[in-house]
Amino acid sequence: MTTTVLLVLDLVGAFAFALNGALTALRATRLDIVGVVTLGMITALGGGTIRDVFLDALPPATFLDWRYLAVAAGGGLIAFFAWTHLERINGTINVLDAAGLSLFAVTGALKAVDLGFGPAQAVIVGAITGVGGGTLRDVLVRQVPSVLSSGLYAVPALVGATAVVVADLLDIRTAVTTVGAAALCFAIRMVGVHFDVHAPFPPGTRRPEEQ
Amino acid sequence: MTTTVLLVLDLVGAFAFALNGALTALRATRLDIVGVVTLGMITALGGGTIRDVFLDALPPATFLDWRYLAVAAGGGLIAFFAWTHLERINGTINVLDAAGLSLFAVTGALKAVDLGFGPAQAVIVGAITGVGGGTLRDVLVRQVPSVLSSGLYAVPALVGATAVVVADLLDIRTAVTTVGAAALCFAIRMVGVHFDVHAPFPPGTRRPEEQ
């Protein structure tokens, strides 16, 4: 698989997160265009920046490569001007978040593999890349981060990252298996959102909705 | 322009942010001297530390060079002991924040230029340096960060950083143009604070005060 495929998936992930971050800004609190685009860019570029710190791949690609900056800013601007249309589509914000999560989990893991990190490290860094931007987003708008409040947020990221790392070990890493791993992560995340699936709650407690 | 000028501007910026961060701590929530000085130091040194991660200039200068630590701690202590006097001066906290923002935007951008980064990257890293410390401050005291809630916060930082980068490209980078760029950033920020100027709000909504 060429580097181009990875770059394209990474940019699509950044675009999805930029739309999602900007829509979160528009919903969570009354922000003007600069605030909306800024939150979109932080959501889009945060995961990749944290990834590059962990991989010692500094300065971060998200900042050196103008394409990341352009895609992140563009996504934020589009969300700002089209938000009444985007909001009409049911669940847009969750779909975009799941897309960014899935794509970043696989590209983050593969970047780690390509830099020579071991399988366990690659899976961990993939998951961190996937959840990183959304966590910064939630902290900045003062919500409990999805990675803590939703069991099926870190888990699909770990599954997607594991899938591409295993594919790499089995020497069947292609554009198809990479996109397939992202699709698997996306599907698990969307099932979790749709059916409100949770990982087990602590023993001796009940699920919130049962109380 | 000598490195000394940059260092002096950077230290003055750190001092302004240390006073500002400590005053924010005194206002936002009841903290003792250690909490006040700590928030002052995080505000003073946060932007430069993030800058050095982005520029791969690690370990960060804010931590290696004792002068940054001394200025940051000193600013926090002065604010702690003189806060009843400082609070009496109208708008102190906003003036200090704008001063730190302006100085860090230009010094951050010039540090990037001096390390060989391109003009676009230098402008971005200048803006990140300017807004970084205040964003950490706001997250720690659980406020929506200024960089999101106020349109004229990121914009003046981008303008100031662009001005010094252009001056460098035109070979007219002197202490005067550098301080001038910081003054330009400062003026735009203070106009924004004074007249409560905002960047445009999303289409189909009204400004909060019109509702």
Added chain:
Amino acid sequence: MTTTVLLVLDLVGAFAFALNGALTALRATRLDIVGVVTLGMITALGGGTIRDVFLDALPPATFLDWRYLAVAAGGGLIAFFAWTHLERINGTINVLDAAGLSLFAVTGALKAVDLGFGPAQAVIVGAITGVGGGTLRDVLVRQVPSVLSSGLYAVPALVGATAVVVADLLDIRTAVTTVGAAALCFAIRMVGVHFDVHAPFPPGTRRPEEQ
């Protein structure tokens, strides 16, 4: 003193913080097993990761070395399944926090010394290592961080870090002096918790409980 002693102390600190972070998650907000373990791991590994960024020791040891990941995940899982027992022991959460703070303050400072940093830098980085994980934990569950709200949180970390750095300068750095420095930090922290000791409040104000 061998590197093994430092590693053991570092892992014990990570384990204490993992239990503490997971218990905080169980208390602060209703999280499922993934959220609980995630907050435990962030609390356990956050301080060391920030330390390694400051020391330019990237990629961070907390992520490269599987023992840190295993200890952090294990601590989170144990807290999840045993939390009703752990909660019955009075003050568990504070004791674990103080243990992590103390151990990380001394191991962080000694790692800096071993990498050739000066005494002042070593003390600062030790304190940052000690308070880092707990600060991330508090931000993620939307509490004012202990390092700001409690005067005797940063201070014992600075004392413990100073003690090991001085021991190193005096050439009496042994396992005993290192554990002794951690015990000193722990004792000061627990006295602060027990008697609700604060550093001085700003002049012209009264302590909250006197109002």
